[in-house]
Amino acid sequence: MRFDKTEISLAAVAIACVLFGFVSPGWLIFLMTIAFAKALVVQGVVMQMRSGLVSFGQGLFYCIGGYTVGMGGQFFGIHDAIAALALGVLVAIVVAMILGLLLTRYRDIFFAMLSLAFSMILFGILVKSQSLGSTDGFNVHNWTVFGWAPEVGAGSQQTVFTMTVLSGLVIAVLIHRYTKAGIGVICEAIRENEVRVEYLGLSPRWVLYGNYVAAASVSALGGGLTALATGHVDPEMAYWTTSGEFIFIALLGGLGHVAAPFIAAIVFSVVRTYAIEFVPHTWQMILGFTLLGVIVFLPKGLWSLVSREKSGERA
Amino acid sequence: MKNNKSNFSKYLVSGVAALALSAGLASGASAAENGKFRVGIVTFLSGPAAGPFGVPSANAAKVLVEALNKGDVPAPYNKMGINGLEIEAVIIDEAGGATKQVEEYRNLVQRQKVDAVIGYVSSGDCLAIAPVAEELKTFTIAYDCGTPRLFADNADAQYMFRTGLDAxxxxxxxxxxxxxxxxxxxxxxxxxxxxxxxxxxxxxxxxxxxxxxxxxxxxxxxxxxxxxxxxxxxxxxxxxxxxxxxxxxxxxxxxxxxxxxxxxxxxxxxxxxxxxxxxxxxxxxxxxxxxxxxxxxRGPFGAFAPNNELNTWFKGVYNAAYDLDPVYPATKMVQAILGLKFAAENAGVADKEIPTAEQLASGIKGATFESVSGTVEMARANGHQAMQGITYGQYHYExxxxxxxxxxxxxxxxxxxxxxxxxxxxxxxxxxxxxxx
Amino acid sequence: MTSLLAVLIDGSIYASWLFLVAAGLTVIYGVMRILNMAHGSFYAIGAYSAASLVGWYFNNGVGPAWISYLLLVGAALVAGLIVGVIVERGLLRLMYGRDEILMVIITYALLLILEDTMKIVWGVSPYFAYQPYSELGRTSLGLLKVSNYDLALVGVSALLGLGLWAWLERTNQGKVLRAMIHDREISVAMGVNVRLMFTITFVLGTTLGALAGALTAPAISVVPGIGIEVIVLAFAVVVIGGLGSIGGAAVGALLVGLSRAAAVHYAPEFELFVIYGVMSLVLAFRPEGLFGRTLARKI
Structure with missing residues (x-):
């Protein structure tokens, strides 16, 4: 296998992050774990945005990933974190394969609303499930990695962080290759003009279907990692405001590069944390202005800060 | 295909920038250890729970902390601050769900270095915080949430306490x-x-x-x-x-x-x-x-609180500050802060010394303390859960x-x-x- | 029998409320292609303005009660007008021509800002304006007692719907708007003043949203977050009916309102799913909504 420069630099940054994890304080590791895990969900949103579809219900798969990991440990005796994560991804793929059959017939706002509806239906089911703690959810603990149980506290936090960074790296490399490969390019072509893609003899619907399922699996992984890191799952993961947050982060980063969601997720968490600390009564307003500012001044997201130099070269 | 030449440098720039940003945050966050007793107070400041619960609680916390710092509270809480130390309250918003609250809790403890946390109206937040409190070994009082699962799911809790009643x-x-x-x-x-x-x-x-x-x-x-x-x-x-x-x-x-x-x-x-x-x-x-x-x-709080000296005093200062009588969430917040003060001063440490989380826990576990709602016995869940009576009555408007x-x-x-x-x-x-x- | 009657009455009342909330959203979308996430905030602003004005009126005066109904509507009109003009001229005007989805996100940012702005202006304590609600009394239909205010709301909502329809179908301005809904490019080419029409439409939409809030205020406790709750409901109604269609919004509202009332009476355990269930079903068979038009695919 040959790695291109982007992949090598991704790996370098990932290793740097893991090493950084050993020296940084606990709150920062946690913040970065959650940010990276959410960034994986955002990758799912971005994958669909590249093909012109905006999912207002990506929380569905985030929640499926989280609940599968939680229920695996709580009810089915699956304590191995890797197995639980894999199961979460698998469940998400199965659900996505079914829902995708219907959803890929829709575009624009109809796709957005229908994906939202499915996510809200899951929310409703979970709220009704008193054995799963209804809206209170339940705790996720006592997990192991290949039979090894990290010590509670710093040890398990470190483990989740490393797992998240490594999954992030693997997914980022895969997505990077995917966007460069034929199918990824076709997705962008579908966004630009679906009819012309049909004229080329391709079926946009099945391309979108594949893309939808792939995006679901990535998002479920993010949900599972969040559950492990937080130690708790609740139905709010499927609520529409959670999905709104993912779109927020996706736009913050922009579609320009596979690394953008990771950076955007960190920036989002940091802005929110400090907004909550310094203006506890009006932190949402700060988020709103940040979003507007990015849209007005950086229409291609934060990533355009990094790639500006390059577009200058071209011009 | 895109030109890959600048990719590596681009990566390096962004990676270094992100790490530098984080490192900057880490170093800039050492506001603690200023000789004050820092308390994180978490309650709803936005959303539908802010009006009925969060803001009355936060308001109650503000007047009480101010009065405690002046030493104005009646006996047995007439000692200044907490164990003679000035109290500094860090109030944050509980809105946003359990994942965010776990993140904010870690921020409070590890970045803001608070000595104790009091908070949580939502049962989901309480359940998510309880294991984290144990992990971070931080003295935490759940002041309002009502779920019986709090101590049923965390039977061996050492650092989590609840001064309100279970639903x-x-x-x-x-x-x-x-x-x-x-x-x-x-x-x-x-x-x-x-x-x-x-x-x-x-x-x-x-x-x-x-x-x-x-x-x-x-x-x-x-x-x-x-x-x-x-x-x-x-x-x-x-x-x-x-x-x-x-x-x-x-x-x-x-x-x-x-x-x-x-x-x-x-x-x-x-x-x-x-x-x-x-x-x-x-x-x-x-x-x-x-x-x-x-x-x-939800207990002997708010309008149902007894007319003891503490409550009469509290109703007076609350009314003077906000032109309203305190409702039950306000009383419960005061009860939690008084519980914390009792724990600190009953922990057996020297004057003006900040007790450790273990000392705080031993100070209140199974203890009985006086509050605005009367006498509180920490008599359930291994001495972590308050037991009090409850009062119901009929509304009358004339x-x-x-x-x-x-x-x-x-x-x-x-x-x-x-x-x-x-x-x-x-x-x-x-x-x-x-x-x- | 009683419960069937109850379903019809409850369903119509709820539907008329849904229509009030959804009408402004569908007008704005139809003309401007903006799915306005901040619509719920306009609703909340209307509710707060009305509740604070009516509350003030009853606390300070002994004037006749009927004036409070005028205040209710007046507060909504003024609030909707002011906020509509500020938002359209100050923010949206700078953003026209961007991607439809980006416009959704812009209005999402607006929602975050407006929610906190309301908190700064009105605080978090509840506001009440119950006098107009209780003043009208109630009507007994067997075991069922119905609030006259709610019944009046059905009438108001129907009148408003007819008014909107007549305006769109019978006036020149309405015709221009319909032309813009059908094909914006051609209408621009024909010399329609798009900027002006956009301002008119947006202000109309926000005022409708504010009016919905103001008319709801007497029956509820006006607290932070009420706007957030109506967004998804209004979206669902509009999507079911077909985006941009007033008639569609009315039918969508009736469908959701009646299904919900039926669920409450006969199958309460499904109440939580009704709206999304109806929406999924409708979209499964009519992908553009009930009255949505299938757009010609452009190459």
């Missing part, structure tokens, strides 16, 4: 109040918000009513979505079943809207309302709630003034399951060992 007490108390004042009712109904709080409350109430009012039947139950605000169809569905009692664990705007609508449509004339959280909107009903509506305060009549109190031992027994079992066995006056 099953509300509903056992409600059923006992009915049995004491309306023993002949036969047709019960309920309307609850469709989430854990409403579902659990209704389960406890119906189980307790089945034992205490054996002749009564449940004629209708409704579970509208939380924050729905409009209950037209639900009120019709309830009305046609002609209930005598309408039990509801609604709170805040939902509860006020329900009372307005059900009263306008005659449901509250035909059936007596029983609102377990009703006291929190005591000042808002005016003539829109019928006289005789039964309200509770000549522009609201008051409570026919109040009946039940002792802690009468409404609280014995140590180690969960509420559902205790109720279904017919309250063995309950001692009621």
């Amino acid at each position: 099953s007490v509300d509903n056992i108390g409600a059923a006992r109040y009915l049995a004491a004042t309306r023993p002949d009712v036969t047709r019960l109904s309920g309307i609850q918000q469709n989430y854990s709080w409403g579902q659990d409350s209704w389960a406890d109430f119906t189980a307790a009513a089945a034992k205490l009012l054996p002749d009564a039947e449940i004629v209708e139950e409704q579970f509208p979505k939380i924050y729905q605000g409009q209950y037209g169809a639900e009120i019709s569905a309830l009305s046609v079943k002609r209930p005598e009692i309408l039990h509801s664990s609604f709170w805040g705007g939902d509860m006020e809207a329900l009372v307005l609508q059900a009263n306008a449509r005659g449901l509250l004339e035909d059936a007596t309302g029983l609102l377990t959280c009703g006291e929190a909107s005591f000042a808002n009903y005016k003539d829109q709630a019928p006289n005789g509506m039964i309200i509770g305060a 000549d522009g003034k609201a008051s409570i009549v026919n109040a009946v109190s039940f002792d802690g031992e009468c409404v609280t399951p014995p140590e180690g027994v969960d509420a559902a079992t205790w109720i279904s066995e017919g309250f063995p060992g309950a001692t009621c006056n």
